[in-house]
Structure formats: structure tokens, C-alpha cells
Amino acid sequence: MKKITLICAAGMSTSLMVTKMKEEAKKLGVDVEIRATSESKFKQYADDTDILLLGPQVGFLLNKYKQTYEPKGMKVEVIDSIDYGMMNGEKVLKKVLGL
Numbered sequence: 001m002k003k004i005t006l007i008c009a010a011g012m013s014t015s016l017m018v019t020k021m022k023e024e025a026k027k028l029g030v031d032v033e034i035r036a037t038s039e040s041k042f043k044q045y046a047d048d049t050d051i052l053l054l055g056p057q058v059g060f061l062l063n064k065y066k067q068t069y070e071p072k073g074m075k076v077e078v079i080d081s082i083d084y085g086m087m088n089g090e091k092v093l094k095k096v097l098g099l
Contacts, residue, residue: 001031004096005045006079008055010038017055017079020089030097049074051096056081 004021006014014036025032037045039058052074054061059078066076075096083091 001033002050002097003048004032004034004051004053005042005049006034006036006053006055007039007042007058008036009057012036013057014053014055016087017084017089017092020087021093022089024090024093028093030093032093032097046074052076053092053096054078056084 006018008014018034018036021032021034025034035045039061042052046069049069050073052065052069054065054077056079062076062078069076077096079092080095082088083095
């Protein structure tokens with residue numbers, strides 16, 4: 001099972017994306033755990049995350065997170081701003097499952 005964590009400034013705007021991604025995972029029969037948190041609280045999930053997705057509003061943190069977590073085997077990406085704005089959970093999920 002892949003564990004996906006989404007982070008944004010406060011962890012609130014990503015919770016709708018999590019819902020959309022979970023709906024899509026259920027349709028596809030994909031075994032994933034998806035959660036949202038604020039950037040300040042991510043450390044509590046760091047050891048339990050396979051894929052980290054940054055909301056576009058915290059995309060400036062990409063290099064920091066890549067340098068810290070990719071050497072530990074975690075994939076780190078920024079969610080496409082158009083997909084995020086449209087809350088396209090299907091497209092985001094399919095993209096991250098291809099990582």
C-alpha cells in the first residue's frame with residue numbers, strides 16, 4: 001500500500017483534494033492511504049509517507065523537501081496548479097501512481 005501525504009500552508013485546502021483522490025482510488029481499486037496536513041505538522045508523517053505532494057502555494061519548498069526526503073526513498077512533487085484549482089483528484093492520483 002502506498003502512503004501519500006499532501007501538505008499545504010494550513011492543511012485545509014488539500015483536504016478536499018484528498019477526498020477526490022480517495023474517491024478515484026476506490027473506483028480504480030487502488031490500495032492507497034491518503035492524508036493531508038499542514039507544512040508545520042508534516043514531520044509526524046515523515047516516516048510513514050511514500051509520496052509527498054506539495055500544494056502549489058507551498059511549491060517553493062520543493063527543493064528543501066527533495067533534499068531532505070528523497071534520499072530516504074520518498075518521492076516529492078508539487079501538485080499541478082491547474083489540477084489543484086480544478087480539484088482533479090483523478091489526474092493527480094494517476095500522475096503520482098506513475099512516480
